[in-house]
Every structure is written in structure tokens, then in C-alpha cells.
Amino acid sequence: MRWFSFRQNNSGGTFVQDEDVDIHVFIEADDAIHANEYAKLHGIYFDGVSKGRDCSCCGDRWYEVDDGDYDVYNTIPDTIKHLRQYDLNHAIYYFRAGAKVYGRNIKMDGSFKKVTLQPGATITGGIVLPQLGRTLELL
Ligand SMILES: [Zn+2]
Secondary structure (H helix, E strand, O other): OEEEEEEOOOHHHOOOOOOOOOOEEEEEEOOHHHHHHHHHHOOOOOOOOOOOOOOOOOOOOOOOOOOOOOOEEOOHHHHHOOOOHHHHOOEEEEOOOOEEEEHHHEOOOOOEOEEEEOOOOEEOOOEEOOOOOOEEEOO
């Protein structure tokens, strides 16, 4: 399992920043093919220029990742090493098990204090959590 980095291009001069995406989106997946598929479940799209969604002079807002990309990481702390605090505050992490963590809730050591559960979410240890979409406060 690795973390794939999707960095948003500010096509048209603006970033899309909402509940689903921010400037940096990290997706946990077994490989790039799955990462690209999961990304599409979370508001990321590809080929925005050819589809008429993005500005043709600025280029696509999002690009598919590749297994050979240099910015594929083994752990969350590994992703953070390459971010400034500003970037971390504009990052969203999607765990394959179904949890979403905003970068603003992550400390520089990779621990985090809040997690939002997606449909079908599980957490480490295989515990299936019944209430979806809620935010857990972690100790
Ligand atoms: Zn443009």
C-alpha cells in the first residue's frame, strides 16, 4: 500500500477547494491504476481540457498518477517531509479503508486528531464503524 500524490493545477487561475479536494490530495492504494480510480470517487477528474472543463492555456487541473512517479510514498510522514505547513493545511488524505483526514488535522509526525469516515469505512484492526460520514475525534 502506498500514498499517491495528486497535485492540483490552478487551471483558469483558481483552485477548487472544498470538502473533497484541495491543492494536494493523497490517495492510499495498491498501485497507480487503483489510485486513479479512487481519485475519481473523490472529486478528481482527468482530461479536463479535452472535456471542456479546464482552461486550455493553463492545462488540465488534475493528472493521472503513474507507478513510476517520484512522489509516491510509503507512509504519511513520508508525504509530509515534502510539504510545508501551508501545503499540509491544503491537503486531504484518503485512506483505502474509507477514512478521510484533512491535512490541518495532521501533525508533522504523521499522527492525526480527526478523521471523517466514508461509506464502507474501516479502521486499523478491521473494525467496521457503523455511522458513516461522521467525524471522529481521536485521542
Ligand atoms: Zn488559462
